[in-house]
Amino acid sequence: MTLALTGKTALVTGGSRGIGRATVLRLVADGARVVFTYRSAGDAADALAAETGAVAVRCDQADLDTLPAVFEPVRDGLDILVNNAGVALAKPITEITPADFDRIMTINTKFPLFALQAAAPLMRDGGRIINISSINTVVPGPGGALYSASKAALEQVTKVAARELGPRGITVNTVSPGATDTEMLRSVNTPEGLERVAAFTALQRLGTPADVAAVIAFLAGPDSAWITGQNIHAGGGFLV
Numbered sequence: 001m002t003l004a005l006t007g008k009t010a011l012v013t014g015g016s017r018g019i020g021r022a023t024v025l026r027l028v029a030d031g032a033r034v035v036f037t038y039r040s041a042g043d044a045a046d047a048l049a050a051e052t053g054a055v056a057v058r059c060d061q062a063d064l065d066t067l068p069a070v071f072e073p074v075r076d077g078l079d080i081l082v083n084n085a086g087v088a089l090a091k092p093i094t095e096i097t098p099a100d101f102d103r104i105m106t107i108n109t110k111f112p113l114f115a116l117q118a119a120a121p122l123m124r125d126g127g128r129i130i131n132i133s134s135i136n137t138v139v140p141g142p143g144g145a146l147y148s149a150s151k152a153a154l155e156q157v158t159k160v161a162a163r164e165l166g167p168r169g170i171t172v173n174t175v176s177p178g179a180t181d182t183e184m185l186r187s188v189n190t191p192e193g194l195e196r197v198a199a200f201t202a203l204q205r206l207g208t209p210a211d212v213a214a215v216i217a218f219l220a221g222p223d224s225a226w227i228t229g230q231n232i233h234a235g236g237g238f239l240v
């Protein structure tokens with residue numbers, strides 16, 4: 001049977017947990033050959049690789065020197081890049097340090113930009129690049145200055161890359177998840193806060209990683225060929 005992504009090669013950053021893990025599962029189910037990165041969750045990455053046949057590569061996005069190793073398994077050609085890995089920081093501006101700035105901006109913005117740069121020459125015409133931002137660029141909360149800034153910068157990179165790579169039929173889009181039930185979400189929110197978020201959401205619940213992975217898979221697939229430079233909010237109607 002020919003699936004939507006049969007014959008395609010995808011690279012997903014941060015595939016060991018959360019939204020990235022769900023994305024690996026979904027892209028494999030859709031027929032893609034998948035390479036994914038992880039930083040610390042080696043056991044989870046090994047289990048996912050064994051379950052799916054995907055290839056796991058260890059990488060810390062704080063260190064750009066890891067880029068060549070990340071792209072080594074796709075040096076023969078790439079069709080889909082999902083810049084998913086990211087970290088959150090909940091800290092008021094009065095307490096942010098220069099080291100915090102460098103860490104969040106490097107992991108959430110600098111590495112994805114240079115991953116996109118490394119992907120471009122390997123990517124076949126008609127490829128797909130999907131950068132994961134956040135609803136927090138539109139609804140920033142106290143303590144979220146660096147996180148929101150890092151994601152907002154990535155959104156701008158997305159728009160420019162859409163123009164630069166468009167002549168090759170490569171689309172570049174942002175997916176901005178709303179509150180999605182992962183370790184990251186629970187690390188920066190109280191259970192009561194998450195109940196309030198769910199109650200304010202049109203669909204009356206938190207998102208699941210699979211909800212977001214389905215949107216990413218759509219943008220990775222053939223039916224999204226006429227969408228580029230856009231930011232798709234995948235948040236169940238938190239924003240309407």
Ligand code: NAP
Pocket residue numbers: 013014015016017018019020037038039040041042059060061062084085086087088107132133134135136176177178179180181182183184185
């Ligand atoms: P998560 O559950 O914390 O998973 C993060 C993933 O990124 C893990 O696979 C982790 O690898 C990897 N990672 C973290 N730091 C890394 C680093 N320095 N280098 C390489 N990989 C690293 O997060 P998530 O909730 O799935 O979030 C995924 C993306 O969605 C992020 O960009 C996040 O900002 C965005 N997002 C999430 C939500 C939400 O509600 N969950 C909402 C909006 C946007 P290890 O586990 O191996 O360390």
